[in-house]
Amino acid sequence: MLERKRKLQILSDSAQFDLCDYSADEKQRNVNLPGIYYSSMKGCKVPLFKVLLSNKCYNDCKYCLNCSKREFTRIELEPDELSKVFMDYYEKRYVKGLFLSSATIDDVDNTMEKLVEVVRILRHDKGYDGYIHLKILPGTSKELIKRAMELSNRVSINIETATADGLSALSSTKDYKIDIIRRMKWIKKIHDKNPDLTPSGQSTQFIVGAVEETDQEILKRISWLYDKLNIKRTYFSSFQALDGTPLEDKPEPDPRRSIRLYQADALVKSYNFKLSEFEFNEGFLDLEMDPKYVAALKSDLFPLNINTATYDELIRVPGIGPISAKRIISKRRKSRINSLDELKGMGVWVKRAGKFLYIDGYQSNLDNFQ
Ligand code: SF4
Structure with missing residues (x-):
């Protein structure tokens, strides 16, 4: 017993x-x-x-x-x-x-x-x-x-x-x-x-x-x-x-496969991603990069104007999540966004997001951004 x-x-x-x-x-x-x-x-x-x-x-x-x-x-x-x-x-x-x-x-x-x-x-x-x-x-x-x-x-x-x-x-x-x-x-x-x-x-x-x-x-x-x-x-x-x-x-x-699936699942659940937005290689997600970043590299949507992009567009930018997208929209109701530093203060991962954005005609070059 x-x-x-x-x-x-x-x-x-x-x-x-x-x-x-x-x-x-x-x-x-x-x-x-x-x-x-x-x-x-x-x-x-x-x-x-x-x-x-x-x-x-x-x-x-x-x-x-x-x-x-x-x-x-x-x-x-x-x-x-x-x-x-x-x-x-x-x-x-x-x-x-x-x-x-x-x-x-x-x-x-x-x-x-x-x-x-x-x-x-x-x-x-x-x-x-x-x-x-x-x-x-x-x-x-x-x-x-x-x-x-x-x-x-x-x-x-x-x-x-x-x-x-x-x-x-x-x-x-x-x-x-x-x-x-x-x-x-x-x-x-x-x-x-x-x-x-x-x-x-x-x-x-x-x-x-x-x-x-x-x-x-x-x-x-x-x-x-x-x-x-x-x-x-x-x-x-x-x-x-x-x-x-x-x-x-x-x-x-490969243990990274489940991690990529968790990331893709979050995009479907919380970012309203459609299956057609993901990039697959013979049916599989890229193991090296997260699926949102891979999708953004292939998308025609970018670069986006930070002062006119919709919420749905903003959350598709790598480095911007639902919370920071809401902060951007809320800020724009009061005044325009003029710099990358402002985005940093709103929780945007600027180094990641920068190459997918421009501020009123000026495409950000973040190679030197700290
Ligand atoms: S997965 Fe569940 S149902 Fe299947 S063998 Fe294991 S315990 Fe039984």
């Missing part, structure tokens, strides 16, 4: 591939207490208890630590036991929220019932009213999804791949359109009907490099997810060739 701390260590190690932060969680983990990871929330790092209910899985996702084909210690915590550990961490102020997931133990709904029971105990029996991010297992029934949403701040289903063919190449037990996309649509419908449920909406996660999909295919899917399903956040987990999995010999992707 494994002692609880050891069980928690195994289950929190298994949870590390479910991301709740842009940066590498692993480095920020508190090694003395299993399951504590840091997430970014409104610009702050917040400690969360991130754990799986179980690592027993009947699915056979070829890249996954918990793949049914892999041999290792399989364990499961009872909902009561898990909720007790969480409350202990919470009351001692080690964590400020819960990120709960599980492998699919036997039957999808049986496992999901147990996850929902953990959250029900916390909300109803223990009176916990803090943050809960609950994973919805692919294939979960609509009734259970609704119950999960009634109890959680955020829910998510990992989409894993950009296409149905991609998922079929990785798993023989999960159906992309039925088990994942259909469930994501249900979440949106339930949320649209009652926005008080899961106030933080739904997020999702891709595994990058486990299957031969291009960045272009991934970004096409992401654009669709934001547009049609109102996804709040997308995470990218870089494929790792784990020992004992069917993909243990597959080469891992």
Whole structure:
């Protein structure tokens, strides 16, 4: 019989591939207490208890630590036991929220019932009213999804791949359109009907490099997810060739690929970039330069007059983000912008932006700008 701390260590190690932060969680983990990871929330790092209910899985996702084909210690915590550990961490102020997931133990709904029971105990029996991010297992029934949403701040289903063919190449037990996309649509419908449920909406996660999909295919899917399903956040987990999995010999992707995808994702989500604005080389983003800079180098839009450019044009300039673009527009309502120094004071990365701008007929030459 494994002692609880050891069980928690195994289950929190298994949870590390479910991301709740842009940066590498692993480095920020508190090694003395299993399951504590840091997430970014409104610009702050917040400690969360991130754990799986179980690592027993009947699915056979070829890249996954918990793949049914892999041999290792399989364990499961009872909902009561898990909720007790969480409350202990919470009351001692080690964590400020819960990120709960599980492998699919036997039957999808049986496992999901147990996850929902953990959250029900916390909300109803223990009176916990803090943050809960609950994973919805692919294939979960609509009734259970609704119950999960009634109890959680955020829910998510990992989409894993950009296409149905991609998922079929990785798993023989999960159906992309039925088990994942259909469930994501249900979440949106339930949320649209009652926005008080899961106030933080739904997020999702891709595994990058486990299957031969291009960045272009991934970004096409992401654009669709934001547009049609109102996804709040997308995470990218870089494929790792784990020992004992069917993909243990597959080469891992360049770690910069996920970084470029995060940057492109931000452009789609917050800068309203269209897929046609990105530059791809045989479907892949440039690994050396960020996608906004690459797109700007190829665009006919530049150079822009800083005193007449619209908001949408300004945020396409490398070195200008939404905040500095708003400051520029606000400043222009009062007076013209006459120098690069003024832009620097508004948060513009002038060395980067300069070659894409001109000030009333004068194209800035920033080679000597400090
Ligand atoms: S469903 Fe697939 S990805 Fe999820 S734990 Fe099981 S094997 Fe891993």
